[in-house]
Amino acid sequence: MLDRLNEDFRFFQQSLALRAQRQEVLSSNIANADTPNYKARDFDFRTAMQNAMDAGMRLPDTQLTLTSARHIPAKAASPGPPELLYRLPYQPSLDGNTVDMDVERVQFADNTLHYQSTMQVLSGRIRTMMAAIQE
Amino acid sequence: MSLLSIFSIAGSALSAQSQRMNVAASNMANADSVVGPDGQPYRARQVVFQVDPAGGQAAGQEIGGVRVAGVIQDSSPLKRVYDPKHPMADAEGYVNMPNVDPVAETVNMIAASRSYQANVEVLNTAKSLMQKTLTIGQS
Numbered sequence: 001m002l003d004r005l006n007e008d009f010r011f012f013q014q015s016l017a018l019r020a021q022r023q024e025v026l027s028s029n030i031a032n033a034d035t036p037n038y039k040a041r042d043f044d045f046r047t048a049m050q051n052a053m054d055a056g057m058r059l060p061d062t063q064l065t066l067t068s069a070r071h072i073p074a075k076a077a078s079p080g081p082p083e084l085l086y087r088l089p090y091q092p093s094l095d096g097n098t099v100d101m102d103v104e105r106v107q108f109a110d111n112t113l114h115y116q117s118t119m120q121v122l123s124g125r126i127r128t129m130m131a132a133i134q135e
Numbered sequence: 136m137s138l139l140s141i142f143s144i145a146g147s148a149l150s151a152q153s154q155r156m157n158v159a160a161s162n163m164a165n166a167d168s169v170v171g172p173d174g175q176p177y178r179a180r181q182v183v184f185q186v187d188p189a190g191g192q193a194a195g196q197e198i199g200g201v202r203v204a205g206v207i208q209d210s211s212p213l214k215r216v217y218d219p220k221h222p223m224a225d226a227e228g229y230v231n232m233p234n235v236d237p238v239a240e241t242v243n244m245i246a247a248s249r250s251y252q253a254n255v256e257v258l259n260t261a262k263s264l265m266q267k268t269l270t271i272g273q274s
Contacts, residue, residue: 024140025198101253
């Protein structure tokens with residue numbers, strides 16, 4: 001039963017984790033808005049979420065034991081954190097910095113809103129489950 | 136790596152930007168200081184920012200705050216002002232004045248304060264997100 005609950009919340013948990021990570025990347029961009037040669041980073045949330053959800057369908061991290069030299073090593077490993085990409089500069093500045101404050105601020109606000117809405121939905125979900133348990 | 140590290144990232148930017156503002160203020164204040172502690176005219180100083188990635192991150196994927204790598208002296212030539220009655224005037228009657236550009240310093244100051252504000256905003260957002268996260272599933 002608890003396993004089902006966990007499975008039910010996993011999507012939101014994953015989404016929140018990725019949103020928090022994106023928030024961090026964006027805050028790093030804003031912090032380094034004046035650092036020469038800093039390149040703005042970001043990742044595609046949709047792809048990262050897709051990867052994370054696909055990972056849930058796969059085997060947990062396992063590795064085959066090798067008892068003979070002729071065994072073929074095989075393992076199932078979950079993909080690491082989402083790959084950070086570089087933002088394409090719209091108006092590159094002379095010092096090699098590609099942070100566009102407007103873009104970053106908009107993305108930051110957008111990400112904040114998404115984080116909050118995910119949390120709202122998760123809260124509602126938890127409340128529904130609570131109601132079901134207590135009835 | 137979580138919302139908590141946003142505090143250190145934005146916090147590092149706050150201190151770096153305030154140091155930049157300090158340097159700009161020092162430059163402005165000393166725009167007319169003909170003699171510094173070393174007997175030479177004051178030279179404008181500039182901060183150099185550098186990314187300060189937190190440890191334990193994959194290569195090429197580092198994100199992090201910012202730190203002041205150093206404060207460098209502006210090597211541009213000093214302003215020479217003709218004032219034979221000045222006690223520091225040389226044989227030709229010229230006085231070496233600091234190479235501070237007040238306009239550039241003002242711009243620097245405004246840019247620093249805007250960046251500071253942006254990071255305060257980031258900090259506040261992260262704080263409210265964390266507070267909301269703490270009350271998840273309640274009421």
